[in-house]
Amino acid sequence: MNSLLDFFSFADPNIRFVVIGSVLLTASSAIVGTFTFLHKKSLVGDAIAHAVLPGICLGFMLSGTKNPAYLIAGAFVTGWISLIGVEYITRHTRIKEDTAIGLVLSVFFGIGILMLTVIQKSGNAAQSGLDHFLFGKAAALVGQDLFVFGTVAVLLLIAVFLLFKEFALLAFDKDYAKAIGLPVRGIELTLTSLIVLAVVIGIQAVGVVLMAAILITPAAAARFWTNKISVMITLASIFGAFSGLSGAYISYIAPAMPTGPWIVIVISTVAFISFFFAPKRGVINRLLRQRNIRRTINDENVLKTLYQLSEESRNFFIQRSAEEIIRRRKFSLETLGKILKRLERQGYVERTGKHWSLTEEGKNRGQRVVRIHRLWELYLTTHLNIAPDHVHDDADTIEHLLTPELEAELEKLLNYPKVDPHKSEIPYS
Amino acid sequence: MNEEIITPALEVHDLTVAFDRKPVLWNIDLKLPEGKLVGIIGPNGAGKSTLIKAVMGLLPLSSGYVKLFDHPIDEVRKKISYVPQRESVDWDFPASVLDVVLMGRYGKLGLFRRPRKADYDVALDCLKKVGMEAYINRQISQLSGGQQQRTFLARALAQQADIYFMDEPFAGVDAATEKAIISLLRTMTEAKKTVIVVHHDLQSVTQYFDWVLLLNTRLIACGPTATTFTQQNLQETYGGKLTLLSDVGDLIRREHFPNREGVIKQPKTI
Numbered sequence: 120m121n122s123l124l125d126f127f128s129f130a131d132p133n134i135r136f137v138v139i140g141s142v143l144l145t146a147s148s149a150i151v152g153t154f155t156f157l158h159k160k161s162l163v164g165d166a167i168a169h170a171v172l173p174g175i176c177l178g179f180m181l182s183g184t185k186n187p188a189y190l191i192a193g194a195f196v197t198g199w200i201s202l203i204g205v206e207y208i209t210r211h212t213r214i215k216e217d218t219a220i221g222l223v224l225s226v227f228f229g230i231g232i233l234m235l236t237v238i239q240k241s242g243n244a245a246q247s248g249l250d251h252f253l254f255g256k257a258a259a260l261v262g263q264d265l266f267v268f269g270t271v272a273v274l275l276l277i278a279v280f281l282l283f284k285e286f287a288l289l290a291f292d293k294d295y296a297k298a299i300g301l302p303v304r305g306i307e308l309t310l311t312s313l314i315v316l317a318v319v320i321g322i323q324a325v326g327v328v329l330m331a332a333i334l335i336t337p338a339a340a341a342r343f344w345t346n347k348i349s350v351m352i353t354l355a356s357i358f359g360a361f362s363g364l365s366g367a368y369i370s371y372i373a374p375a376m377p378t379g380p381w382i383v384i385v386i387s388t389v390a391f392i393s394f395f396f397a398p399k400r401g402v403i404n405r406l407l408r409q410r411n412i413r414r415t416i417n418d419e420n421v422l423k424t425l426y427q428l429s430e431e432s433r434n435f436f437i438q439r440s441a442e443e444i445i446r447r448r449k450f451s452l453e454t455l456g457k458i459l460k461r462l463e464r465q466g467y468v469e470r471t472g473k474h475w476s477l478t479e480e481g482k483n484r485g486q487r488v489v490r491i492h493r494l495w496e497l498y499l500t501t502h503l504n505i506a507p508d509h510v511h512d513d514a515d516t517i518e519h520l521l522t523p524e525l526e527a528e529l530e531k532l533l534n535y536p537k538v539d540p541h542k543s544e545i546p547y548s
Numbered sequence: 549m550n551e552e553i554i555t556p557a558l559e560v561h562d563l564t565v566a567f568d569r570k571p572v573l574w575n576i577d578l579k580l581p582e583g584k585l586v587g588i589i590g591p592n593g594a595g596k597s598t599l600i601k602a603v604m605g606l607l608p609l610s611s612g613y614v615k616l617f618d619h620p621i622d623e624v625r626k627k628i629s630y631v632p633q634r635e636s637v638d639w640d641f642p643a644s645v646l647d648v649v650l651m652g653r654y655g656k657l658g659l660f661r662r663p664r665k666a667d668y669d670v671a672l673d674c675l676k677k678v679g680m681e682a683y684i685n686r687q688i689s690q691l692s693g694g695q696q697q698r699t700f701l702a703r704a705l706a707q708q709a710d711i712y713f714m715d716e717p718f719a720g721v722d723a724a725t726e727k728a729i730i731s732l733l734r735t736m737t738e739a740k741k742t743v744i745v746v747h748h749d750l751q752s753v754t755q756y757f758d759w760v761l762l763l764n765t766r767l768i769a770c771g772p773t774a775t776t777f778t779q780q781n782l783q784e785t786y787g788g789k790l791t792l793l794s795d796v797g798d799l800i801r802r803e804h805f806p807n808r809e810g811v812i813k814q815p816k817t818i
Contacts, residue, residue, distance in 0.1 A: 157641070157642075281659075281660045282659070282660070284651075284654060284657075284662065284663075285654070285659060287643070287647075288651050288654055290641070291637055291638075291641045291643060291648075291651075292632065292636070292637045292651070294601070294606050294630070294632055294636065295630055295632055295651070295703075296654075297604075297605070297606050298604045298605075298606060298625075298628060298629075298630035298713075299625065299626075299628070299629070299630070299652075299654065299655035299707065300622070300625025300626060300628075300655055301654065301655065301659075302659075342642070345642065346642045346643075346644075346687045346689070347642055347643075347644070348642045348643060348647075351642050
């Protein structure tokens, strides 16, 4: 508990650096990643992430130091080469893009691992810590490194801010952007460079292997909560920053823990929560909505049945037993009991002992369902030329769906008809 | 075949376009006058969309050139507006109707700059013209097909261009909207704008268009509707395929043959 206080009081300047650093890295990756996601280039991001490893090793081998400027330069070069490789393969061979990405990713990563092993076996003392690029280590960010990576992160943010509308338009409608004369090729090159740069600095935090996670996952999670691109980017950066902060903290209390995987676990948890609980787009909400629809259908079917049972006698408020209802329309006794109780709570039916009767409101609602059913059957036969014996099932669904506006339109279109194709009367209130 | 047009809005000279080397448009030569409502008519797979995309420089040309208002296209980009096919974009994109219409101002704004208040005014005005003012803040994923189409139309209007290319603007649009759009296009041509529309429905051609362009892999005819939209031309456009032409196209692809001697272009992914 003490460590928590120590960490979040930010009294230690080292902690301050680490926190600022990791938040900047993850947030800027998330922001660039939002456009990677919207441009449907998620897999490409993964390929770049793996392809920067040989570049980092090359930067180290050529310079002999872990100076981040050299490492970034090396990573940038191989990251770009991998992209050109993917594009070349897709354009000039019959290999499709996903295969090309897989090929390039594994070849570059393989070479990177090979070079890393050679460096580690070389006995060069300066190499220790280079393997942080595999799984990341936010807490290792200090002094000059932080300055360099922080600068790149700020540059990324500025670039995205300046080209925001262009990136959004290209993601939505590239042909149109070309037609109105935007320099599409240049904008795409810029975005790709930003992705490469975001990957290069992001691997400080999570490492090569898991980079795609902090590039894409925050955007994917944010998409569940909003339909506005500006809100989406803000959310993605907050999600990213939160996971970066958690990673830094874990790095701090347990130096032996791999930072990258923890960051990824945090951001994945955020994504899972979004996936299930987000309003509108979340899975739970969808399930709830479907349950409500099923309930509406069941409720209205019972009201409809009670209405139809009394259609001949014209006395709609007769008390009926559950068995009577089931004889007319098949329900299980248990389901019917539940539905009737719900309808009673809502004021559509009344109960006397073992018998149920419609209230005025219940009668009206049942009548409306019957009316729409018969109107729709008539519409299908007169306007779509469908045989009368084929229209019933369709009407059974539509009767629960139609809005009052559409219902009015339908009545007007059919000129308030009296009977449906089966000569049943169409009831108006 | 073409009448002499002194100042054409659009001039296409010897245009050939190929996909994977197989030509889908052969040697198109045409001129269109300014201020007309022009329909591009032809069967499925005739290359109607390909023609307008190639004219706007969205596809690589195998041969020929295109001039707009007597200039190469890249010099007059700001005068061009485009309504792509509705299905060509992913409507589940996080944007509102207003966001999309504002895109029409991006060409005038140039890089880096945000839409200004005046751009919002134009966007709102264009949304009114297409009868979408009630849907300004609606998410585009929640629009009906006709509303999507009208949003695209408003975006094109917001460009305040001189020549408009529209790819099937009536697809998925109800009859009332179609009429409203046509009368809007009419007022545009009266203001000397040129509007070129890829169109499917033969019934309405004579009613809608001043000029028609009949296309089926090659240009059949191009001229005023009254003299060009004839039974004979239609028969040639829709009647039997030119099997020989198609076979030669396949041959070019199989043999990796250049479309023109001396120019060997790599096939491009689009």
